Amino acid sequence: MQQMKQGSSAGAEPPTDRAADRVVAVLERRIYSGELHDGQMFPSEREIIGEFSVSRTVAREAVKILVGRGLLEDRPRHRPIVRKPGYGTVTNVLGGLVQHLIGQPGGVGQIFEVRIFVEAGLVRLAATDATKDDIRHLREALNRNWDCIEDSEAFYESDKDFHAVFYTIPGNPVFPAIHHSFCDWLDGHWRMMPRLPERNRRNFEAHESILNAILERDPDQAERLLRSHLNDAWLQVKDTFKDL
Template sequence: MLDGRNRLNLDGQLAEAVPEELTDGPSPLNRAGRRASDALLDHLASMILRGELITGNPLPSERELMKRYGVSRSVVRETIIGLAGRGLLKTSPGFRPVVNKPDYDAALDSVGRLVAHLTTDEEGVKNIFESRVFLEASLARWAALNARKDDIRELEERLLRNREAVGVRRIFEATDVAFHDVLYTIPRNPVYPAIHRAYVDWLRKPWSSIERTAEIDLVMYAGHEGIFKAIVDRDPDLAEESLRRHLNTAWEFVRSTFDFQARAGGTARPSVSPSPEPASGQ
């Protein structure tokens, strides 16, 4: 029996919470051109957001849902896809969708998919990167002014780890990110760490394509050290300045990679397809 296992905790709730929209009459267009899948979507979305569907649990099977709500499988599937698109479900082909209550991370993540396309040209990456420098510089300033002792201890520790990783690409990158991350946690607002993860994610591609040598790592590390010292010295202007300089240096490396890749894939549409040729069959 699979009674209490992969059935979520919605055996009861669902049954009665079924919106009238989904149960009224035969099955034609539900009132006012509202899609059945939209109604179901709203319903499930609401359940997820209210915590009635536990995060991490799989959704009931599609066939179960269609029985439960009296809709066709098409509707169920479209609903699921819609929810997934909104970040309320994680789907992977062949598996049950998993409930994914959104937090700041999920929110940023959903932008990510769009931002991804904005970061295909240098212009887009530059805009994003610039905003990052701006924010992070402010965070550095804030840190210099407000960091607690344990914040500084954490910063120092991660700085050390970064030092030790010089020359070891993967680890250096990780410790690099980890160091910067402290800056985002100091204000103790969950929004910032989420933003940081988002930045790292968005800029990962161009970032990871930059050259890496022990010398370059050392330059980067030196930047971190400078930032750290300025914060320890409680010098906001210097902290900001150091961080700006550090990230701008990094940007130079990133930018240099664009001179290469910026070949075929221009910004607008040089478009590989030579001409639309409106004449074809049809």
């Protein structure tokens, strides 16, 4: 009886998760190698089933895993699109976990603490290593700040642009991806915060002071002003959302 039982299961498909992992491993290698390139339509379920001799359930699970890893762009009622792995892929995958954290008491504050820590280091670097081009980009962003003071929606975008410059100064593509993620993760709360021209003006003046410290090549002063500015920004949000 035992022999019959073993024989009857010998050709059975492995459990769905194990079978999907086998399919994912192959397709993931093809994406990373460029065999499946950015923007290319991903193989259909039928093609996956035929190549790997798996069920439709396994094929769908494999696609779901690759979407979760940021390697495919899911499109309802259409085949997924291959997305080239990059630094943004990591932060996109983390996005779901971060959104869960933000939904917890104190979660937004914890994410903002990380932002302050990162920008404090970046502004110190700006004060010592910023090039003429970096300074020009900061001035241009500050000028947009000034032009948008009466338009709070536009000021918010110019505010993000000013801070984004700091993330480009190290010349490391990881940092701009991090800034993009911070903006995505915190955007909902920031947009709900009341914005008045007077508050915009205060933020502009803080940006101007930070830039002046950078121009004076004073990293301690630049960091102090940056921390003061972001702590003030946090209080503006915290006063609005009592459950943060």
